[in-house]
Amino acid sequence: MSDNQRKVLITGVSSGLGRALAESQLQAGREVWGCSRRVPEELVEKGLRHLELDLSDEMGAAPLRAWLPEGAVWDLVILNAARLGEIRDMADTPLSDLRLTMEVNVWSQKWTLDALFDRSAVVRQVVAISSGASQSGNRGWNGYGISKAAMNMLMALYAAERPDTHFTALAPGLVETAMQDYLGGLPDDPRFSTVARLKQARGTSDMPDAATCAGILEEVFPKLLRRENGSFVDIRRM
Numbered sequence: 001m002s003d004n005q006r007k008v009l010i011t012g013v014s015s016g017l018g019r020a021l022a023e024s025q026l027q028a029g030r031e032v033w034g035c036s037r038r039v040p041e042e043l044v045e046k047g048l049r050h051l052e053l054d055l056s057d058e059m060g061a062a063p064l065r066a067w068l069p070e071g072a073v074w075d076l077v078i079l080n081a082a083r084l085g086e087i088r089d090m091a092d093t094p095l096s097d098l099r100l101t102m103e104v105n106v107w108s109q110k111w112t113l114d115a116l117f118d119r120s121a122v123v124r125q126v127v128a129i130s131s132g133a134s135q136s137g138n139r140g141w142n143g144y145g146i147s148k149a150a151m152n153m154l155m156a157l158y159a160a161e162r163p164d165t166h167f168t169a170l171a172p173g174l175v176e177t178a179m180q181d182y183l184g185g186l187p188d189d190p191r192f193s194t195v196a197r198l199k200q201a202r203g204t205s206d207m208p209d210a211a212t213c214a215g216i217l218e219e220v221f222p223k224l225l226r227r228e229n230g231s232f233v234d235i236r237r238m
C-alpha cells in the first residue's frame, strides 16, 4: 500500500492537538477521517472527512458506525478528544460533571473502538491521548484524572482482547491549547499548586504549541509499536 493511501482516524479534530495532528497528517498525504462537535471548515476544504459527533452521547455510536467505511484498513487511530472539566476539589464536583467527563474521555472510546472493529478489516495501531494526570492524583484534577486513569486501563483491556492491534495510552506532555487557556485564566489558589506550575510553563519549551507537539508525536507513534501492547507511555520519560 502506498503511503498516501493510509487511513488515519482522529477524534477531536476541531481544536488543539487533534486539529494539528489532522492538519499534519493531511499534509503528509494521508486519508484523514475525524470527528468533533464543531466543524473545522479549513481542514474539510483540505480533504478531511469529518463527522459532527457529540462524544458525550452514546447515541452517536450509530451514526459513527454508518459513517465508517466497511472493510477499511486503518493505519492509525488517535483517540484524542477529551474534556477537562473544572479544577476543583472532589467534594465540590457534582457527580453529573464526573459522569459527563467519563462519557467523553472513557466510554465514548469504548463505543468508538467497538464501531471501528465491527466495520474494519484491520486496525493496526490505536493511540489514546492520556495525561500525566492519570498518574499524579494532584489536588483539583477530579474527573479528568480519574477518566485518564480509567482510559489507560481501557487500552490495556482492549490490548488483551485484540493482540493484532497495538494499543498505547500516550501522555503527550504539556501543549499550548484551549485547555491551557482555561488553566492559565484561573486565579491563583494555593490548593491547586499544579495550576501555578502550568502557568509558568506557558511560553517556554516545556509547553510547545499544538503543531510542534503534533510533529513530535508523529515521530513517536512508530516507536510505540516496540512497547508492550496496552502500555501507558509518558513522552517525557521516553
Ligand SMILES: NC(=O)c1ccc[n+]([C@@H]2O[C@H](COP(=O)([O-])OP(=O)(O)OC[C@H]3O[C@@H](n4cnc5c(N)ncnc54)[C@H](OP(=O)(O)O)[C@@H]3O)[C@@H](O)[C@H]2O)c1
Pocket (backbone or CB within 6 Å): 011, 012, 013, 014, 015, 016, 017, 018, 019, 035, 036, 037, 038, 039, 053, 054, 055, 056, 079, 080, 081, 082, 083, 104, 129, 130, 131, 132, 171, 172, 173, 174, 175, 176, 177, 178, 179, 180
Ligand atoms: N493541552 C495539554 O497540555 C494536554 C496535556 C496532556 C494531555 N492532553 C490531552 O490532549 C488531548 C487534546 O487536548 P487539547 O489540549 O488539544 O484540548 P482542546 O483544544 O480543548 O481540544 C479538545 C478536542 O476534543 C473535542 N471534544 C471535547 N468534547 C467533545 C465531545 N463531547 N464530543 C466530541 N468532541 C469533543 C473538541 O471538539 P469539539 O469541542 O468541537 O467537540 C476538541 O476538538 C486530550 O485528550 C487532552 O486530555 C492535553
